[in-house]
Amino acid sequence: xxxxxxxxxxxxxxxxxxxxxxxxxxxxxxxxxxxxxxxxxxxxxxxxxxxxxxxxxxxxxxxxxxxxxxxxxxxxxxxxxxxxxxxxxxxxxxxxxxxxxxxxxxxxxxxxxxxxxxxxxxxxxxxxxxxxxxxxxxxxxxxxxxxxxxxxxxxxxxxxxxxxxxxxxxxxxxxxxxxxxxxxxxxxxxxxxxxxxxxxxxxxxxxxx
Ligand SMILES: [Ca+2]
Numbered sequence: 128x129x130x131x132x133x134x135x136x137x138x139x140x141x142x143x144x145x146x147x148x149x150x151x152x153x154x155x156x157x158x159x160x161x162x163x164x165x166x167x168x169x170x171x172x173x174x175x176x177x178x179x180x181x182x183x184x185x186x187x188x189x190x191x192x193x194x195x196x197x198x199x200x201x202x203x204x205x206x207x208x209x210x211x212x213x214x215x216x217x218x219x220x221x222x223x224x225x226x227x228x229x230x231x232x233x234x235x236x237x238x239x240x241x242x243x244x245x246x247x248x249x250x251x252x253x254x255x256x257x258x259x260x261x262x263x264x265x266x267x268x269x270x271x272x273x274x275x276x277x278x279x280x281x282x283x284x285x286x287x288x289x290x291x292x293x294x295x296x297x298x299x300x301x302x303x304x305x306x307x308x309x310x311x312x313x314x315x316x317x318x319x320x321x322x323x324x325x326x327x328x329x330x331x332x333x334x335x336x
Contacts, residue, residue, distance in 0.1 A: 228278025
């Protein structure tokens with residue numbers, strides 16, 4: 128049972144909105160209209176019953192997605208999985224060392240160019256976020272493992288932008304207020320990229336991306 132599948136205990140989250148005290152997770156939902164890019168609630172949609180098995184909520188499934196990354200899992204879920212598998216999660220330093228693939232001080236994990244010879248090297252966002260998702264890298268949402276080239280250590284899929292990062296309902300209920308307060312103000316909304324969004328989220332939700 129993952130965190131997104133468990134209803135938060137109201138005792139643990141005094142002041143939480145009653146409608147958020149359900150098993151739920153955040154689902155990326157293009158708003159279909161121009162929105163304030165400083166507020167990620169404009170595209171992260173609190174959705175009941177969204178979890179690893181039902182990535183878009185009730186009625187959705189992961190059929191045919193066995194080789195896609197799991198979504199809607201929280202840090203304790205991942206830790207529990209690693210323990211079950213007899214493994215452990217890498218430390219940040221280990222992760223970074225592995226992700227660099229032997230390259231030092233390169234602009235991107237794979238080298239100096241973002242798309243060498245126009246080739247997409249990772250699943251990222253193309254277009255005007257959050258409504259225009261051109262998917263010119265081949266994928267509008269998650270991509271299957273090994274869809275992009277491995278790094279110098281032969282490791283695949285280290286550089287995936289996790290657009291489908293999710294925070295379990297319990298954490299969401301507890302931290303929404305604080306998070307939105309702390310969301311860093313941005314000087315130039317037009318230049319706000321998904322990287323900025325992920326950085327901002329990471330700064331307030333450790334381990335979020
Ligand atoms: Ca993409």
